Amino acid sequence: xxxxxxxxxxxxxxxxxxxxxxxxxxxxxxxxxxxxxxxxxxxxxxxxxxxxxxxxxxxxxxxxxxxxxxxxxxxxxxxxxxxxxxxxxxxxxxxxxxxxxxxxxxxxxxxxxxxxxxxxxxxxxxxxxxxxxxxxxxxxxxxxxxxxxxxxxxxxxxxxxxxxxxxxxxxxxxxxxxxxxxxxxxxxxxxxxxxxxxxxxxxxxxxxxxxxxxxxxxxx
Ligand code: G3P
Numbered sequence: 001x002x003x004x005x006x007x008x009x010x011x012x013x014x015x016x017x018x019x020x021x022x023x024x025x026x027x028x029x030x031x032x033x034x035x036x037x038x039x040x041x042x043x044x045x046x047x048x049x050x051x052x053x054x055x056x057x058x059x060x061x062x063x064x065x066x067x068x069x070x071x072x073x074x075x076x077x078x079x080x081x082x083x084x085x086x087x088x089x090x091x092x093x094x095x096x097x098x099x100x101x102x103x104x105x106x107x108x109x110x111x112x113x114x115x116x117x118x119x120x121x122x123x124x125x126x127x128x129x130x131x132x133x134x135x136x137x138x139x140x141x142x143x144x145x146x147x148x149x150x151x152x153x154x155x156x157x158x159x160x161x162x163x164x165x166x167x168x169x170x171x172x173x174x175x176x177x178x179x180x181x182x183x184x185x186x187x188x189x190x191x192x193x194x195x196x197x198x199x200x201x202x203x204x205x206x207x208x209x210x211x212x213x214x215x216x217x218x219x220x
Pocket of ligand 1: 006026027028129131132163164165183
């Protein structure tokens with residue numbers, strides 16, 4: 001399964017990339033606004049760090065403008081995947097730009113029905129938001145399971161990108177269900193990496209080693 005970092009923070013991306021486990025990056029307007037920087041500038045910096053898909057989102061609401069924005073964003077770097085929201089106008093824009101060969105990540109997906117429509121229009125990726133579904137007492141991972149099942153029944157090239165990930169179990173569940181990608185905030189990457197027993201185990205190994213080394217040095 002591929003892991004993307006869900007952030008527009010270049011320092012986080014640099015650190016995560018140095019671990020070797022990051023296959024791409026997703027951003028959204030909220031994440032870019034938080035950095036207080038221009039989207040294109042951030043995107044170019046990310047492309048210098050990560051050799052993989054970088055999702056950049058359109059902010060228009062009408063198809064003709066979305067299409068213009070998508071073309072502009074796609075021209076920033078060959079790795080750009082344009083994020084388009086799952087609304088009526090978004091579906092029209094997807095239909096137009098996918099035929100031009102622009103890779104699109106259809107975002108704000110909350111049902112298998114929405115994912116099916118995006119896949120029919122040749123979206124490169126669909127992003128079900130599992131955390132936000134859980135927040136309203138729906139089963140986010142249940143929706144991912146349905147999407148994977150539906151896509152497996154046909155020959156869609158659309159990848160399932162699990163987004164709005166809130167904890168490590170979302171990532172493990174996504175992997176168990178066969179999702180292609182999980183996009184995670186930097187804090188979740190830290191949580192995936194760490195285990196208290198690893199830290200305790202290492203502390204004990206080194207304490208034993210140092211004790212024995214001191215004893216050997218003393219007897220020399
Ligand atoms: O990039 C979209 C997504 O991952 C949003 O996550 O935590 O704001 O629901 P969140």
